[in-house]
Amino acid sequence: MATTAPKTSGRILSIQSHVSYGYVGGKAAVFPLQCLGYDVDVVNTVNFSNHSGYGRFGGSRATAEELSNIFSIMEQNELLVPERLLTGYVPGAEATAAVTGFAKRLRERKPDLIYLLDPVLGDSGRLYVSPEVVPIYQAALPLATIITPNWFEVEVLTGITITNGQSLRQAMKTLHETYQVPHVVISSIPLKSWLKDLLPTHLRPPSDTSDSDYLACIASSREGDLVHAQCFPCLPGYFSGVGDLFSALVVGHFPAATSQSQETAADGETPLSRAVSHALSKTHAMLVLTHEAALALPEEERLATDEELDAREPMRKIRRMRGRELRLIQGQDIIRGTQPIEYRQLQPWTDFWTA
Amino acid sequence: MATTAPKTSGRILSIQSHVSYGYVGGKAAVFPLQCLGYDVDVVNTVNFSNHSGYGRFGGSRATAEELSNIFSIMEQNELLVPERLLTGYVPGAEATAAVTGFAKRLRERKPDLIYLLDPVLGDSGRLYVSPEVVPIYQAALPLATIITPNWFEVEVLTGITITNGQSLRQAMKTLHETYQVPHVVISSIPLKSWLKDLLPTHLRPPSDTSDSDYLACIASSREGDLVHAQCFPCLPGYFSGVGDLFSALVVGHFPAATSQSQETAADGETPLSRAVSHALSKTHAMLVLTHEAALALPEEERLATDEELDAREPMRKIRRMRGRELRLIQGQDIIRGTQPIEYRQLQPWTDFWTA
Numbered sequence: 001m002a003t004t005a006p007k008t009s010g011r012i013l014s015i016q017s018h019v020s021y022g023y024v025g026g027k028a029a030v031f032p033l034q035c036l037g038y039d040v041d042v043v044n045t046v047n048f049s050n051h052s053g054y055g056r057f058g059g060s061r062a063t064a065e066e067l068s069n070i071f072s073i074m075e076q077n078e079l080l081v082p083e084r085l086l087t088g089y090v091p092g093a094e095a096t097a098a099v100t101g102f103a104k105r106l107r108e109r110k111p112d113l114i115y116l117l118d119p120v121l122g123d124s125g126r127l128y129v130s131p132e133v134v135p136i137y138q139a140a141l142p143l144a145t146i147i148t149p150n151w152f153e154v155e156v157l158t159g160i161t162i163t164n165g166q167s168l169r170q171a172m173k174t175l176h177e178t179y180q181v182p183h184v185v186i187s188s189i190p191l192k193s194w195l196k197d198l199l200p201t202h203l204r205p206p207s208d209t210s211d212s213d214y215l216a217c218i219a220s221s222r223e224g225d226l227v228h229a230q231c232f233p234c235l236p237g238y239f240s241g242v243g244d245l246f247s248a249l250v251v252g253h254f255p256a257a258t259s260q261s262q263e264t265a266a267d268g269e270t271p272l273s274r275a276v277s278h279a280l281s282k283t284h285a286m287l288v289l290t291h292e293a294a295l296a297l298p299e300e301e302r303l304a305t306d307e308e309l310d311a312r313e314p315m316r317k318i319r320r321m322r323g324r325e326l327r328l329i330q331g332q333d334i335i336r337g338t339q340p341i342e343y344r345q346l347q348p349w350t351d352f353w354t355a
Numbered sequence: 356m357a358t359t360a361p362k363t364s365g366r367i368l369s370i371q372s373h374v375s376y377g378y379v380g381g382k383a384a385v386f387p388l389q390c391l392g393y394d395v396d397v398v399n400t401v402n403f404s405n406h407s408g409y410g411r412f413g414g415s416r417a418t419a420e421e422l423s424n425i426f427s428i429m430e431q432n433e434l435l436v437p438e439r440l441l442t443g444y445v446p447g448a449e450a451t452a453a454v455t456g457f458a459k460r461l462r463e464r465k466p467d468l469i470y471l472l473d474p475v476l477g478d479s480g481r482l483y484v485s486p487e488v489v490p491i492y493q494a495a496l497p498l499a500t501i502i503t504p505n506w507f508e509v510e511v512l513t514g515i516t517i518t519n520g521q522s523l524r525q526a527m528k529t530l531h532e533t534y535q536v537p538h539v540v541i542s543s544i545p546l547k548s549w550l551k552d553l554l555p556t557h558l559r560p561p562s563d564t565s566d567s568d569y570l571a572c573i574a575s576s577r578e579g580d581l582v583h584a585q586c587f588p589c590l591p592g593y594f595s596g597v598g599d600l601f602s603a604l605v606v607g608h609f610p611a612a613t614s615q616s617q618e619t620a621a622d623g624e625t626p627l628s629r630a631v632s633h634a635l636s637k638t639h640a641m642l643v644l645t646h647e648a649a650l651a652l653p654e655e656e657r658l659a660t661d662e663e664l665d666a667r668e669p670m671r672k673i674r675r676m677r678g679r680e681l682r683l684i685q686g687q688d689i690i691r692g693t694q695p696i697e698y699r700q701l702q703p704w705t706d707f708w709t710a
Contacts, residue, residue: 008685018373020398020425021434027397031389039684042382043375047399047417049428058428060421062402066414070375073404073413077673079376318432329394330363 009037016088018044023326024051028241029248032335036252045090061091064098071102089120093132100140116251117144141179148247151189165198176222186218219276228273228346249279273346285341289331364392371443373399378681379406383596384603387690391607400445416446419453444475448487455495471606472499496534503602506544520553531577541573574631583628583701604634628701640696644686
């Protein structure tokens with residue numbers, strides 16, 4: 001029988017949450033990375049029935065000891081051989097310290113490790129995690145190759161409130177210099193007027209849109225002071241697992257050091273901006289697919305967000321959440337690149353540091 | 356942006372072991388089912404660093420209470436909506452009883468549930484599990500649509516030692532009648548002379564092969580007394596996760612009741628035999644790929660099995676195990692059906708019951 005030679009993109013270790021139903025954490029990250037050809041080693045930091053956004057969830061959290069034990073046995077068995085590391089949600093300060101301590105050892109052993117640290121702290125002004133987790137992530141930032149905070153996580157990590165160009169630059173500078181992160185990707189930041197005005201003209205969305213319609217994604221590499229950005233339309237309502245999918249796609253598309261050139265290509269792309277462009281394009285296409293599928297559901301599964309009604313009738317929220325789970329399986333050809341989608345290419349933001 | 360309509364094969368709940376590194380249990384089953392288009396709900400019965408065949412492994416086992424809690428919350432959240440159920444390894448009698456008790460409730464609520472119960476008990480004459488697990492599986496057999504024991508598990512479940520045609524028929528009859536299992540697939544049974552002589556001529560492998568070179572796979576449907584079989588060459592050495600991959604592919608390829616016809620097609624295939632033919636063909640192709648990749652490894656990672664040397668030098672066994680992990684990612688196009696492989700079609704064994 002003819003078999004083709006084994007193809008592989010390499011090996012990646014993913015450390016994040018697991019849910020039985022739906023697609024957040026590892027469930028949003030592992031399958032896409034496998035589709036991209038990675039052998040994914042999977043350490044589950046929690047085993048929950050479903051994500052916490054449903055309001056009701058059950059299961060167990062891995063303790064720091066359990067996580068350390070798994071890392072230690074993998075190490076003894078010479079099974080810690082990933083070229084890439086992806087860490088996401090970890091429950092509590094002790095377990096987070098176990099994960100970042102492990103990342104430190106792995107980084108020391110393998111200086112060319114590509115480590116994407118997604119500092120899962122919160123969103124939209126609200127912390128998901130205990131405040132004790134913040135300094136642990138801050139201490140771990142220098143280990144990362146790439147970080148993918150949203151705007152709120154940037155604020156929490158840097159202590160800088162982002163309200164204008166100066167504070168945005170200051171926060172980015174803090175991440176690059178104080179925390180020595182080579183590549184910072186702000187996965188999403190609302191396109192308020194100050195940010196729209198700050199963006200180079202060719203990066204701005206059509207002028208007839210209101211502020212809340214768009215988000216921006218900003219990718220900044222320390223070496224060469226290269227910043228790229230792109231705006232993308234914000235779909236109505238909240239989808240879970242989007243950041244987890246995005247981070248997985250960024251680390252999956254980021255080129256290995258051997259194939260990487262820090263030089264800017266003729267079209268203005270860098271290794272980081274290209275990886276983020278692919279991740280953004282695929283994540284957005286998956287969201288559109290999910291949004292369209294949610295619209296086709298029976299009315300009770302696509303109810304608008306209403307906290308008052310939700311409080312009175314918990315199943316209302318649960319059904320809405322269920323209807324808005326990422327259509328990762330149905331959209332797997334988007335991940336694989338065999339279904340054509342719009343390429344949302346990040347563009348150079350040449351005057352980011354000097355404007 | 357144009358997106359195609361969401362495609363889905365349906366939803367399947369997989370309850371089995373999880374390992375961080377390598378491909379057994381859920382790690383061998385979930386990704387293939389996702390590639391086949393299934394939304395897979397994943398409940399992890401253990402979270403281990405690697406499979407137990409490495410000799411050294413760490414992690415935690417889910418307790419009966421933890422599993423019951425996850426099922427219960429999923430039920431309360433109306434997230435128990437799978438059309439299919441796949442259960443594999445569960446650690447210990449209490450947890451097994453929690454899983455089969457849950458399967459009973461799901462079966463009662465959904466009479467057309469397709470439940471593939473893989474009674475993971477042992478192999479090659481050795482029990483992996485506590486003997487207390489056996490009666491729990493026996494009591495659960497009537498819930499199953501399909502079971503996929505190996506020959507040893509058939510012996511343990513039926514209490515019948517299979518040494519000839521009569522005992523094979525008796526064991527199969529016990530599973531169909533005493534335990535009311537509609538579809539029994541003996542995933543592998545060594546092709547000893549008595550079995551080779553029993554098989555219809557067109558099913559026998561080339562006559563110049565020795566007994567130990569081949570295994571047989573036997574699929575029997577109670578309705579219509581339809582039995583099919585196929586022989587396949589046995590690859591040297593032991594590969595882990597093969598049965599888990601095979602069972603996942605059987606349940607993934609088994610047609611839903613709506614599209615199912617119990618009538619035998621013109622080419623002699625039945626819904627069961629066709630599903631098993633696909634599962635066998637893909638599993639075998641994956642094994643060939645894995646075997647070839649293992650041969651290409653450095654010598655220390657493809658050492659022959661030698662228990663004496665292994666005992667003196669545990670890393671010897673560990674490296675061999677690592678070299679023999681299924682190449683599931685590299686072979687994903689085999690699963691998806693986009694890479695052509697030999698179709699190992701099960702053939703009717705028309706005189707099985709009367710020979």
